[in-house]
């Protein structure tokens with residue numbers, strides 16, 4: 001339509017008259033709320049025909065010189081340019097400008113940034129029309145598991161939604177998601193969803209977003225790659241829904257993540273809750289720790305800083321909500337007077353707003369998004385996406401990436417990446433577990449609160465024995481100070497195993513290594529002692545320099561289980 005092509009008309013108002021409907025357009029080179037340009041057009045839809053007639057006012061545009069419309073002062077522009085060169089994000093630039101008392105709106109800033117980008121990088125080569133037709137062309141679901149396609153896309157032209165609104169250049173919206181059948185199959189089998197807005201990739205200034213799952217070996221499996229014109233809640237809703245719909249339509253299966261692992265981004269969290277009706281969300285611990293560390297730098301005393309960080313690390317190892325809650329209040333008791341400002345910040349941000357960064361929040365779930373960030377970093381460090389790549393070049397590269405993800409997971413090729421459904425136990429771990437099983441550490445066995453399960457208590461570290469009394473104290477989980485919590489909570493490990501031998505790999509422990517790797521030498525060691533499993537023979541190799549003890553082999557298992 002001519003009106004669209006001319007790119008300078010915005011719908012103004014509509015009136016009905018005796019001979020039909022007239023839709024008036026105004027010249028959008030002047031502000032909506034200011035004096036209107038003399039040039040104007042309207043469309044006439046006569047009552048008595050199917051015709052549409054374009055009427056053009058004979059007046060010339062009268063704003064050639066007023067083109068520098070009532071924008072912000074040159075000084076603000078200079079500031080923006082400097083901040084832009086520092087690679088600050090629009091929100092941050094806006095904050096700085098506010099601090100410096102420049103009276104501009106966020107939209108004005110965004111518009112100016114569009115101009116600035118054009119100036120710096122040349123005109124954007126991206127055309128929405130081209131994007132839309134390319135997406136349409138590539139959205140047929142292929143037969144092959146390893147052929148990339150557009151799982152879904154959304155394109156919105158600014159003038160379509162321009163209803164008496166002043167035009168903002170980047171009201172143009174688009175979203176598209178590239179995936180493959182093999183990746184969707186992984187999605188349908190997965191329970192964890194990783195999404196992150198911290199470590200972003202960019203193309204033409206737009207965020208390139210990767211979401212995926214992780215398996216029982218904590219390997220990331222990306223579901224695909226999305227590009228959105230923004231990174232608001234709607235954009236993440238689009239991404240999540242694309243996967244969910246895709247799995248349903250293409251595989252006749254479901255994608256129902258049990259838990260989200262994300263940074264603090266409200267956009268991601270809200271989208272997850274909305275699409276999956278689920279609010280189980282792990283706050284990425286690495287992200288949280290980076291923020292805490294930054295804040296801790298305001299504390300002068302090095303010793304205090306270190307002690308607080310160590311305390312927070314211990315809080316992170318809490319195995320359950322109850323323990324976390326109790327320990328947190330002891331933490332506040334310990335620090336709120338000594339380090340008032342930090343404690344206040346910590347309580348507000350990490351105990352009240354986002355408190356799902358401790359290990360026991362959800363078992364068998366990574367506490368960080370590091371695997372996803374690493375995937376992003378590889379792409380970023382290789383400078384795979386260049387700022388000014390054309391659309392078709394971008395598509396080629398993005399397809400290559402997604403294709404590589406998919407092909408490396410093809411089980412028919414050599415050394416494929418496997419989606420592990422249980423933790424892989426490396427030889428070193430078997431060896432450690434075997435040594436633990438053969439050690440003289442005493443184990444106290446108590447039937448678990450869970451029916452059909454047994455709890456085993458073992459002394460941590462160098463200690464060889466624990467008394468029933470110590471176990472009682474440990475089980476009570478009552479502490480009077482944070483330091484007492486630290487002292488008692490990490491002195492004993494508790495393992496819970498099913499009495500059904502074959503299920504030993506689903507066992508739980510509360511040691512750091514279990515939380516990180518979903519399996520630990522304690523679980524494997526106990527399974528060896530109970531004869532639930534056998535270590536591979538090579539794990540029994542005694543390292544050189546350590547002589548096998550003489551005499552009758554210890555009557556290992558049973559004797560070490562105190563009842």
Ligand SMILES: [Zn+2]
Pocket residue numbers: 027028029030037038039061062063
């Ligand atoms: Zn005009």
Ligand SMILES: [Zn+2]
Pocket residue numbers: 493509510511512513514520521522523
């Ligand atoms: Zn353990």
